[in-house]
Amino acid sequence: MSKLKEKTLNTKSNLDFRPTVTNNIEKPGTEPKRNVFEIDDLNLWYGSTQALYEVNMNIPENQVTAIIGPSGCGKSTYLKALNRMVEMVPIVKTSGTIKYNNQNIYKDKISQEYLRTKVGMVFQKPNPFPKSVYDNVAYGPRVHGIKKKAILDQIVEKSLKDAAIWDEVKDRLNQNAYGLSGGQQQRVCIARALAVEPDVILMDEPTSALDPISTLKVEELVQELKEKYSIVIVTHNMQQAARVSDRTAFFLNGELIEYDDTNKLFQNPSDKRTEDYITGRFG
Numbered sequence: 001m002s003k004l005k006e007k008t009l010n011t012k013s014n015l016d017f018r019p020t021v022t023n024n025i026e027k028p029g030t031e032p033k034r035n036v037f038e039i040d041d042l043n044l045w046y047g048s049t050q051a052l053y054e055v056n057m058n059i060p061e062n063q064v065t066a067i068i069g070p071s072g073c074g075k076s077t078y079l080k081a082l083n084r085m086v087e088m089v090p091i092v093k094t095s096g097t098i099k100y101n102n103q104n105i106y107k108d109k110i111s112q113e114y115l116r117t118k119v120g121m122v123f124q125k126p127n128p129f130p131k132s133v134y135d136n137v138a139y140g141p142r143v144h145g146i147k148k149k150a151i152l153d154q155i156v157e158k159s160l161k162d163a164a165i166w167d168e169v170k171d172r173l174n175q176n177a178y179g180l181s182g183g184q185q186q187r188v189c190i191a192r193a194l195a196v197e198p199d200v201i202l203m204d205e206p207t208s209a210l211d212p213i214s215t216l217k218v219e220e221l222v223q224e225l226k227e228k229y230s231i232v233i234v235t236h237n238m239q240q241a242a243r244v245s246d247r248t249a250f251f252l253n254g255e256l257i258e259y260d261d262t263n264k265l266f267q268n269p270s271d272k273r274t275e276d277y278i279t280g281r282f283g
């Protein structure tokens with residue numbers, strides 16, 4: 001056991017210590033990544049119930065950032081705060097700052113529509129529209145005013161290719177997306193998110209409703225997508241976080257307890273509560 005781990009586990013003062021939150025530790029020799037999101041002192045309330053406490057966390061560009069923690073710790077709330085989707089709940093109040101590409105999403109003149117285009121979201125259960133595969137993917141571009149069939153055709157093909165589903169659906173573009181398997185539907189939903197050219201893709205437990213083979217396909221896809229996009233993924237599955245992410249954040253009771261390089265967090269966590277969670281002592 002390393003000295004740090006031994007100390008963390010055995011020293012009373014360390015057990016009581018405030019969470020250590022470290023951002024963007026880079027491996028020697030790698031270029032530091034730019035932050036696509038910078039979150040400072042984020043608090044969030046549903047009415048009088050506080051769900052997030054003083055969250056400080058930077059999200060690097062072109063990386064996969066995993067959010068883990070027990071049920072009810074605020075993972076989905078945090079994710080939906082990033083594109084202001086959480087405000088669809090009317091009783092939500094926030095304080096603090098969320099900067100997306102250096103712009104304060106609450107103060108600067110960023111419309112919610114623009115933000116949700118650039119910061120796309122994929123949900124736990126595949127939620128295609130009851131339309132053809134083609135119309136699902138073309139939906140966003142059409143809303144943005146693209147009408148020419150040739151351009152829409154290109155966008156649909158590129159998005160489906162980027163979502164690693166083109167070969168499976170290219171001969172059934174006009175069939176209803178409901179006729180696809182759950183795993184295929186989820187990749188069509190990812191293609192639908194990609195079709196409006198986002199920067200960031202937020203994924204809220206995107207594989208929890210999928211079988212192991214479909215899960216593997218989505219995990220491989222996440223690895224490919226980070227070349228072009230920044231990804232934030234909420235997952236209950238710690239093996240999944242360890243497999244797909246570069247950085248991992250552990251939340252507990254609305255607090256960000258620890259945020260670090262994924263290898264570091266799983267192999268040598270700094271906080272006893274992280275250690276307890278990842279070793280299955282609670283949650």
Ligand SMILES: Nc1ncnc2c1ncn2[C@@H]1O[C@H](COP(=O)(O)OP(=O)(O)OP(=O)(O)O)[C@@H](O)[C@H]1O
Pocket residue numbers: 046049051069070071072073074075076077078089
């Ligand atoms: N619409 C809502 N109205 C009131 N409270 C809410 C609402 N949504 C979430 N909460 C509360 O906020 C806290 C955080 O919930 P959240 O869904 O973000 O947790 P989570 O970590 O994503 O949980 P899970 O892993 O079970 O999905 C919980 O106490 C929850 O009850």
